[in-house]
Amino acid sequence: MVERAIGAEVVLTNSGFGLGGFVSRTLPGDYSMIINLSIGSVKDEREVAFFDRFGQRDVPNKANFLLEIPIQIGVQKRLFRTQIEDNFRPFLHLSVGPVLGWKYPYFDDENKNGSVDNDEQTFDVLSGLPHGSIEPGLGGGFYVGAHFGPPGEEHRGVRLGYRYTVYKNKVELLEPSIKPPTRHFGSPVIIVYFGKLLSGRE
Numbered sequence: 650m651v652e653r654a655i656g657a658e659v660v661l662t663n664s665g666f667g668l669g670g671f672v673s674r675t676l677p678g679d680y681s682m683i684i685n686l687s688i689g690s691v692k693d694e695r696e697v698a699f700f701d702r703f704g705q706r707d708v709p710n711k712a713n714f715l716l717e718i719p720i721q722i723g724v725q726k727r728l729f730r731t732q733i734e735d736n737f738r739p740f741l742h743l744s745v746g747p748v749l750g751w752k753y754p755y756f757d758d759e760n761k762n763g764s765v766d767n768d769e770q771t772f773d774v775l776s777g778l779p780h781g782s783i784e785p786g787l788g789g790g791f792y793v794g795a796h797f798g799p800p801g802e803e804h805r806g807v808r809l810g811y812r813y814t815v816y817k818n819k820v821e822l823l824e825p826s827i828k829p830p831t832r833h834f835g836s837p838v839i840i841v842y843f844g845k846l847l848s849g850r851e
Contacts, residue, residue: 654804656844658685662812662836664692667717671842673804679727683744684720690774691715691750691814691834693822710827711755714777715820717834719788719812721746738796738806745789748814753781786816790838805843812838 652675660667667689675681692715696708723744754777757770772780792810812835819830 653847654844655847656804656842658687658840658842660687660689661839661841662689663694664690664836671844673725681725681727681740683723683725683742685723685744686718686720688716688718691717691822693828695823695828708755710824712821712824713752713754714772714774714781715784715822716751716753717814718749718751719746719814720748721788721790723790740794740796742792742794742808742810743790744792745787748786748788748816750784750786750814750816750820751778751781752784752820753777753779784816784818784820786814786832788812788814792838792840794840804845806841808838808840808842810838812836 654671654673656671658669658671660669667687669685669687671683671685673681673683696711721744723742725740725742728739728741753772755772757772790810790812792808794806794808794810796804796806798805814834816832816834819832820834821830822828
């Protein structure tokens with residue numbers, strides 16, 4: 650019996666959290682195919698935000714923001730079907746696909762010296778968005794996880810693993826004097842997902 654599902658995901662990484670969605674379809678031999686799309690920010694582990702008494706935010710040595718939109722196609726293999734009850738269904742999950750990055754500046758570098766000066770305007774997460782550019786890349790991930798609850802209309806579970814992205818061009822998150830630009834970004838990931846089976850099983 651072929652089952653199809655659709656749902657939402659909450660993605661937790663070293664950079665914070667993101668949101669996404671997925672569609673899935675079972676395949677023969679305890680395999681499933683999953684297509685998921687998510688959006689979240691990418692930060693350098695050295696970034697530390699400070700706030701003054703008026704709530705103004707300052708991130709020393711920050712150069713750019715980076716939003717990441719991975720579009721992943723994954724294959725999932727259920728494990729231990731005959732040994733474990735159906736209300737806990739562990740699996741392995743491998744995914745790969747294109748990544749769209751949106752890089753935009755943390756400050757208006759008027760004198761083009763690569764560092765924020767006292768008289769230069771800084772942007773917040775939203776105000777800098779129109780000044781950005783697309784950064785194409787390729788990403789993938791490897792996860793272990795489990796579906797919870799008896800098979801039925803609900804579809805929920807968790808995936809734990811590692812996600813890695815390689816961009817076509819080097820991306821600068823911090824000022825060059827602090828850390829040079831890089832094409833490679835990776836992070837441990839926790840994904841909590843929930844959804845429902847679609848009607849019309851095949």
